[in-house]
Structures are given as structure tokens and as C-alpha cells.
Amino acid sequence: MKKILVPTDFSKEAENALKVAAQLAKKYNSEIFLTHLLELPLSQVDALSSHSELPEAVFFMKLAHKKFEDVLARDYLKGIKVHENVDFNQSFSGISDTAKQNNVDLIIMGSHGATGFKEMFIGSNTEKVVRTSEVPVLVIKNEHLNFDINEFVFASDFKNDSKETYKQATEIAKAFDAKIHLLMVNTANNFTTTEKAKSRISDFIKGNDFTNYTINIYNDENVEKGILSFSHSINADLIGISTHGRQGIAHFLNGSISEDLVNHAKRPVITFKI
Structure with a gap:
């Protein structure tokens, strides 16, 4: 866990996600890649990349750097190597691209979730990153003054999931x-x-x-409810689940339990790409 993208x-x-990243960076001597992606029309991005003095793009770039200055001055980031990055891209694809370019080990994102009509037809950027990321994505919903993981639920059908995802989960554990x-x-x-x-x-x-585990079979109306109920019953600190990364019409028809959990769980969720 040497490189963390936030x-x-x-x-x-x-900021809740960045505070968790800071705790992990101090514990494991990690670097943080803090990135902000400006979603501008393609014509403006092309103009900026050709060194044009495009007023709108220059304004938003300067504004982003000013906000970075304020964030990097926070006490909880002292002593941590933080790389600042402002880029132009669609948020969900740009984040995955940035993770690959910098060979990061973990993405940590904050989310308030998406529900109802917005969840079905738009989804949150966090949900889209979960769908496209090749590295584990840790989703933080609340502020954690002390981010400690003692009870870690790894939910699976243990049939279609890749064993590689469990290996990644054990490394986190x-x-x-x-446990x-x-x-x-x-x-x-x-x-x-x-x-x-x-x-x-x-x-x-x-x-x-890995030997520090328990085996649990839980009955419920559907898989998502079962994961949430079981996690509540043991007061889990983290929920882990694999994602198939479905996109387009396949995602619309089949959905994704991992993305539903990202939207609905109150606890931190970490996803692993199959």
C-alpha cells in the first residue's frame, strides 16, 4: 500500500476520504496522489492542450490550484508526501487512467451515495470508478477519526468470483x-x-x-440485504466484495451488487475487480 490515489x-x-488516506499513509509510509479532474467540453480541452489562453479553462485551473493549497495546508497531511494533480477528463475514466499511470495500489473515494432515479440512470462518479478500476477501491461515507479495521466481511458466491480477489482481500486484512x-x-x-x-x-x-477467518451462511430476501444485515449483526468495520465491471447494456440489465452496496451501505466498502 505504497501509493494511494484520492x-x-x-x-x-x-475530505473524509483524504483523512482516511492520510491515516493509512502515515501508518504504511505511503504517498498520496491527490487528483482533481476538470470536466470541460472536448473543444476547450483541445484548445488548452495547444497552449491557448482560453479564459474559462485557465480560470478553473487556477481555482483548482488555489483549493489545493488550502487542502495541503491541513494539519492531518503534515509529513506526508502528496502529489497534486489537475487534469481534464471525464471523472470516472480519468481516475482509472490516473491510477494506471501512477501504478497506485489503492483508490480511496468519498461518497454520499446515489438513490432512486439518479442511481438508476446516472449513478455517482464513485460507482463508475468502482465499475472501471483495475485496483481495489475503498469507498468512505463518513468521517473516521481512527480508521481501524478489525472485523472485515468478504461477501461472495464463492463460485463465479476470481480467487485473486480473495487474495487481495487477505492482503488488506x-x-x-x-479477521x-x-x-x-x-x-x-x-x-x-x-x-x-x-x-x-x-x-x-x-x-x-490466511487463517484468521470465519465461514458464514446467511439467509435473507436478497443478497444486498443479507450482506448489510450480517455486517450490522457483527458490527463490521469494512465490507469487501468483487465487481465484474459490467458496462453499457449489460450493466443496465444485470446491475451490480457491489455498486448497490457502494450506494446504500453506511459502512466503508472496498471493491475488487474480477
Whole structure:
């Protein structure tokens, strides 16, 4: 966890994410890449890239740098190496591109969630990053004065998910010295006996040397409710889940449990790309 990317729109939610990133950076001697993406029309971006003195673009660039100065002066960032970056791109794709360019290990984003009509047809930028990012994305909803992870729920069907996502989850657990609660949610439409479910989970984690875990089968109306209810029952500090990264019509038709959790969970959620 040497390089952490924190996208910011200078909102309270973004600062909550930056405060968590600062805690992790101090603990693991990490660098923070703090990035702000200006969403300008393509014609203006082209004009700016050709060194044109485009008034609107120059104004927003200077405004962003002024806000960066204010943020970087915060006490909680003292002693941390922070890279400032202002770029022009669509927020969700630009963040993923920035993560690849800088070889970051983790993206931390603030979110207040999206619900109702907005959730269905627009979605939040955080949700879009979750869908496109190749590296784990940690979504923060609230301020955490002490970001400690002791109880970590890793939810999966343990059938279609890649074992690589569980490996990434165990690395996070080791970093925090946390216990992983392996969770499979049973629903009426997709029911599996406890014996078969436990056997499937055991096969899924076979070969991984991580031993600080529990196996849990939970029944509920749907998977999302089951994950949220179980996490509440053990007072989990973090929920982890894999995402298939569906886009376009496939995403609209199939949806994504990971993105629903990002929108609806009150607890921090970390997603791993399959």
C-alpha cells in the first residue's frame, strides 16, 4: 500500500476520504496522489492542450490550484508526501487512467451515495470508478477519526468470483491485522444447503495461507440485504466484495451488487475487480 490515489472535488465527502488516506499513509509510509479532474467540453480541452489562453479553462485551473493549497495546508497531511494533480477528463475514466499511470495500489473515494432515479440512470462518479478500476477501491461515507479495521466481511458466491480477489482481500486484512468473515448469502431463488455452501467456500479458499477467518451462511430476501444485515449483526468495520465491471447494456440489465452496496451501505466498502 505504497501509493494511494484520492480523487477530490473538494467536498466534505472527499475530505473524509483524504483523512482516511492520510491515516493509512502515515501508518504504511505511503504517498498520496491527490487528483482533481476538470470536466470541460472536448473543444476547450483541445484548445488548452495547444497552449491557448482560453479564459474559462485557465480560470478553473487556477481555482483548482488555489483549493489545493488550502487542502495541503491541513494539519492531518503534515509529513506526508502528496502529489497534486489537475487534469481534464471525464471523472470516472480519468481516475482509472490516473491510477494506471501512477501504478497506485489503492483508490480511496468519498461518497454520499446515489438513490432512486439518479442511481438508476446516472449513478455517482464513485460507482463508475468502482465499475472501471483495475485496483481495489475503498469507498468512505463518513468521517473516521481512527480508521481501524478489525472485523472485515468478504461477501461472495464463492463460485463465479476470481480467487485473486480473495487474495487481495487477505492482503488488506493482514495490513490491518483484521479477521475476515467469509459470507455467502442464501436467497429463496438461489438456495444452497449449508453443507454445500461451506464446502464451496472451503474449496474457494484452499491454498491461501490466511487463517484468521470465519465461514458464514446467511439467509435473507436478497443478497444486498443479507450482506448489510450480517455486517450490522457483527458490527463490521469494512465490507469487501468483487465487481465484474459490467458496462453499457449489460450493466443496465444485470446491475451490480457491489455498486448497490457502494450506494446504500453506511459502512466503508472496498471493491475488487474480477
